[in-house]
Amino acid sequence: MSICSYINIEVNELIILDTIVVGAGQAGLSMGYWLSLIDQNFIIIDGGTRIGDTWRKRYNSLTLFTPRYLSSLPGLSLKGNPQGFPTKDEVADYLEQYAHTFNLPIQMETEVMVMDKQDDIFYISTTKGTFQAKRVIVATGPFQVPFIPVISKNLSPLVFQIHSSGYRGPSQLKPGNAVVVGGGNSGAQIAVELAATREVYLSVSKKPRYLPLSILGKSTFWWFERLGLLNAREGSRIGQKIRDAGDPIFGHDLKSLVKDDKITILPRTMKCKEQEIGFLDYGDLKVQNVIWATGFKTSYSWIKIPHVCDESGNPIHSRGLTNIKGLYFLGRPWQHKRSSALLTGVGEDAEYLVRVMQKN
CATH class of the missing domain: 3.50.50.60 (FAD/NAD(P)-binding domain)
Structure with a gap:
């Protein structure tokens, strides 16, 4: 109600x-x-x-x-x-x-x-x-407000595009491969889910860091709490280090799928044109689906x-x-x-x- x-x-x-x-x-x-x-x-x-x-x-x-x-x-x-x-x-x-x-x-x-x-x-x-x-x-x-890079407008209408905030599940996508753009936890989880049914690429600006969900039977956040990391203050030295490092990817599902070649990690997305996306120092890739896990404004x-x-x-x-x-x-x-x-x-x-x- x-x-x-x-x-x-x-x-x-x-x-x-x-x-x-x-x-x-x-x-x-x-x-x-x-x-x-x-x-x-x-x-x-x-x-x-x-x-x-x-x-x-x-x-x-x-x-x-x-x-x-x-x-x-x-x-x-x-x-x-x-x-x-x-x-x-x-x-x-x-x-x-x-x-x-x-x-x-x-x-x-x-x-x-x-x-x-x-x-x-x-x-x-x-x-x-x-x-x-x-x-x-x-x-x-x-x-x-969902943020989608302006270069997305250069993609053909034949390419299915959606922001992660509008993504519900794999059934929304067209047949074919999928590129998830964004290296946060939402992008990682969506990429893992899609990898069960199609070819998946994950475009990130820097190499992912991984942390397990649990350590010795306790949540990683339990350990964060005990170590004072969860309560690190904005202006503190440790707080600044945490902010500069960015959020890690929690869990090892993505890491395992990358290792098994079920998900391909690509560098930063640089350009879009018709049915292709270009990546930094990598080249172009023809795509059928793009999920923009690029955050909010x-x-x-x-x-x-x-x-x-x-x-x-x-x-x-x-x-x-x-x-x-x-x-x-x-x-x-x-x-x-x-x-x-x-x-x-x-x-x-x-x-x-x-x-x-x-x-x-």
Whole structure:
């Protein structure tokens, strides 16, 4: 059942809320939990139709590489074997259950069009009317607008193309080979799945690094936690080393398939033309299917307040605090620690922001 089917908050332009949270994903729900524990008149708004749909709509075989005990938000544990790895549908249903459990004031199907600030009040124009609030937490997360390189437009319509965010399973593809572009875990998992039914190539900018999902019977993230790597802070020396190294590929499925010549690793994608893709120092390859596992771009163009974002469009903040009084960000990668954009870490950042808000 959709959250918005039982929570219906009528917009009243005469009411000035204490806080509006934009985004009902893991970050927004974590913030809602902590706000519900203090005397706050707040609402969480989201343009989607159902809590957890950003997870439900990802590829069918997706399984998290963080165990259940590190995939929970504050106040409610994800059910199941704590050391086991949850599926994406488990996480989606858990997020919906979380909203129900704490009876969070959420209004779905409410897309934000424009936000500005006049004097000390934020005005948020949405598809359901205009909200006013003293504070706004932007909790839209890091996965906002799928990024597909512009060179993709040079491919013939005969080539099937899709971004990893739109990929569900092998049945979507045309017959023939598949090139997965992108060296992250999503690209690796999709390549592994496709290799069971077709010739697969994985285009990466640098040689993959592999880490097992478990070591000596414990999740690799359990070891990260014990070694302090999961809580490495953004400005620390170890945090910088982790960021510079980039994320490893978790699990050895890809490594095994590459070794068995079931998946071919290719260098960086450089050009596209008609039915061919050209790779750095490799040459061209005729392709039938391309999956762009090339990540996402942030989009804060709806925020019409000067000096919120830098020239690259990223928010200017320190642990979620901006130079604009009453405006905060939550769920950003490395907002404070390595775990800030993960289920296990976003709750801590939300609690910190609430404590700051209580002082101001």
